[in-house]
Amino acid sequence: MDRYLVFGHPVRHSKSPFIHTLFARQTQQELEYGLAEPAVDEFAQALRTFFDQGGKGCNVTVPFKEQAFTLVDRLSPRAKRAGAVNTIKLTDDGVLLGDNTDGAGLVADLKSHGVTLADSRILLLGAGGAARGALAPLLAELPSELVIANRTHTKAQQLADEFCDLGHVTAQTYEQLAGSFDLVINSTSASLQGELPPLAPALIHTDIAIYDMMYGASDTAFISWAKQHGARQTMDGLGMLVEQAAEAFTVWRGIRPGTKQVLRELKRNLGVI
Numbered sequence: 001m002d003r004y005l006v007f008g009h010p011v012r013h014s015k016s017p018f019i020h021t022l023f024a025r026q027t028q029q030e031l032e033y034g035l036a037e038p039a040v041d042e043f044a045q046a047l048r049t050f051f052d053q054g055g056k057g058c059n060v061t062v063p064f065k066e067q068a069f070t071l072v073d074r075l076s077p078r079a080k081r082a083g084a085v086n087t088i089k090l091t092d093d094g095v096l097l098g099d100n101t102d103g104a105g106l107v108a109d110l111k112s113h114g115v116t117l118a119d120s121r122i123l124l125l126g127a128g129g130a131a132r133g134a135l136a137p138l139l140a141e142l143p144s145e146l147v148i149a150n151r152t153h154t155k156a157q158q159l160a161d162e163f164c165d166l167g168h169v170t171a172q173t174y175e176q177l178a179g180s181f182d183l184v185i186n187s188t189s190a191s192l193q194g195e196l197p198p199l200a201p202a203l204i205h206t207d208i209a210i211y212d213m214m215y216g217a218s219d220t221a222f223i224s225w226a227k228q229h230g231a232r233q234t235m236d237g238l239g240m241l242v243e244q245a246a247e248a249f250t251v252w253r254g255i256r257p258g259t260k261q262v263l264r265e266l267k268r269n270l271g272v273i
């Protein structure tokens with residue numbers, strides 16, 4: 001049977017095996033999908049061993065995405081732009097192809113929630129790996145402006161400089177942020193510690209759409225905060241997780257699974273519904 005898995009550390013709580021097993025059942029693909037948690041300095045060896053032993057493809061998550069970028073034979077254009085790899089496929093001619101499906105997953109989830117990206121003013125919080133992966137797919141939707149704000153401003157500026165050939169993208173400090181945004185995407189890891197990015201409440205209004213890449217059984221700290229300040233449309237990153245997985249599954253198997261039912265089952269599994 002064709003073997004896939006996700007590499008991460010820690011990865012025990014990953015929902016990827018659950019999601020891909022449902023995709024495989026739905027599309028009648030014969031495959032198994034597991035977990036691998038190599039020591040941080042043993043990822044390269046573990047990856048090699050997996051493919052030497054007949055593995056067909058894998059996902060890569062924290063903290064290995066940047067390292068995976070350097071270990072594959074070839075990169076997709078979107079992985080090259082992102083500077084990180086979250087999906088690897090062994091091609092028929094034996095090449096390890098590195099791809100990045102995170103940004104496509106984010107955009108697919110935003111669209112499935114009916115969020116309009118074209119001509120919109122987007123605020124992206126954070127300038128880490130997730131922000132980097134999101135930038136090209138977001139800019140491909142032709143927003144009127146995309147502003148990046150990050151705790152360490154120089155990193156936001158660096159990203160804005162790197163992606164300015166793809167659209168109107170600027171960097172501002174949290175204190176400089178002003179005017180009306182249509183969409184705020186929180187790609188910081190602040191919610192992991194129950195913390196908030198230092199965003200002024202005045203930036204939140206009833207018609208703004210709020211997206212937190214983090215997810216959990218209850219509202220993230222950022223979503224709770226945005227609701228308190230009047231935001232009516234809030235979304236967490238669970239849909240992004242399922243959509244990036246669907247994109248990876250399509251890369252591996254050449255068949256696109258449906259995501260709605262799988263997202264529902266995942267929510268049930270997490271106790272969200």
Ligand code: NDP
Nearest residue numbers: 126127128129130151152188189190195197213237240241
């Ligand atoms: P990184 O570690 O690469 O980046 C973290 C970012 O968060 C940095 O910009 C950092 O700022 C900022 N940050 C951290 N703590 C705070 C804080 N207290 N206040 C303000 N800013 C803060 O992480 P990733 O980009 O890889 O991941 C970010 C988040 O996105 C995680 O929560 C992750 O779980 C989620 N994610 C979700 C996915 C999904 O499918 N739903 C997919 C990928 C990621 P600084 O530069 O100043 O340190």
